[in-house]
Amino acid sequence: MTTEIVRGADQDGIVTAAAARFTALVAEAVARRGRARVVLTGGGAGIGLLAALRGADIDWPKVEFFWGDERFVAADDGDRNALQAHEALLAHVPVDEALVHPMPADDGDVAGDVDAAARRYAELVEPVEAFDVHLLGMGGEGHINSIFPHSPAVAESAATAVAVRDCPKPPPTRITLTLPMVRRSREVWLLVAGEAKAQAAAAALGGAAAADVPAAGASGSDRTVWFVDDAAAAAL
Numbered sequence: 082m083t084t085e086i087v088r089g090a091d092q093d094g095i096v097t098a099a100a101a102r103f104t105a106l107v108a109e110a111v112a113r114r115g116r117a118r119v120v121l122t123g124g125g126a127g128i129g130l131l132a133a134l135r136g137a138d139i140d141w142p143k144v145e146f147f148w149g150d151e152r153f154v155a156a157d158d159g160d161r162n163a164l165q166a167h168e169a170l171l172a173h174v175p176v177d178e179a180l181v182h183p184m185p186a187d188d189g190d191v192a193g194d195v196d197a198a199a200r201r202y203a204e205l206v207e208p209v210e211a212f213d214v215h216l217l218g219m220g221g222e223g224h225i226n227s228i229f230p231h232s233p234a235v236a237e238s239a240a241t242a243v244a245v246r247d248c249p250k251p252p253p254t255r256i257t258l259t260l261p262m263v264r265r266s267r268e269v270w271l272l273v274a275g276e277a278k279a280q281a282a283a284a285a286l287g288g289a290a291a292a293d294v295p296a297a298g299a300s301g302s303d304r305t306v307w308f309v310d311d312a313a314a315a316a317l
């Protein structure tokens with residue numbers, strides 16, 4: 082397993098670098114396996130990458146989309162990562178809707194039951210042998226997906242997806258893939274920009290415990306790539 086650091090001047094710089102690499106990774110996965118399985122995330126950098134991919138030369142109907150985390154709100158709530166991904170990318174490219182797997186929303190038959198929603202998503206991802214790439218943003222205290230330091234989610238070693246309550250970053254109720262499921266990816270990419278992330282980036286790359294800095298537990302079976310801008314790289 083390789084860890085690689087890709088530097089950019091700012092968030093736009095890392096998004097541009099990640100978009101070029103994403104295009105190549107999807108082409109290779111499709112050539113080898115007929116399909117590329119990708120996991121999307123929320124946050125400024127993750128959604129920014131999706132917007133940058135709109136014009137990319139990608140065989141979109143061969144791409145299968147999963148989410149690493151989601152805010153448990155109504156489907157039409159602007160806080161939904163799936164809605165933001167739709168607006169940034171999915172509505173603009175010819176995806177196969179049967180291959181787009183958003184996490185359940187807080188309406189429909191699991192309304193009010195985030196545990197049932199998480200279980201449903203766990204059942205969906207359980208049979209996936211490996212994602213090709215799991216995209217992640219990182220918070221200033223080192224969270225990835227909705228896995229926060231010293232939370233039940235960061236300690237989860239069995240379930241593939243779990244409910245999150247009292248999340249420090251609003252909205253408070255969420256669903257997240259767990260670290261074991263994140264690691265079921267050939268590649269894991271962290272998109273990290275801004276000085277607020279510098280200490281956590283240095284700690285994660287320096288071998289901190291995942292309980293303290295969840296990003297430290299995010300690694301791909303083939304490769305982990307940190308896309309960091311100059312400000313976020315300041316303490317490396």
Ligand SMILES: O=C(O)[C@H](O)[C@@H](O)[C@H](O)[C@H](O)COP(=O)(O)O
Binds near residue numbers: 123125152219
């Ligand atoms: O749904 C979410 O909020 C996320 O998936 C979260 O893990 C995000 O990726 C980080 O908080 C980084 O977000 P920024 O890139 O906006 O700092």
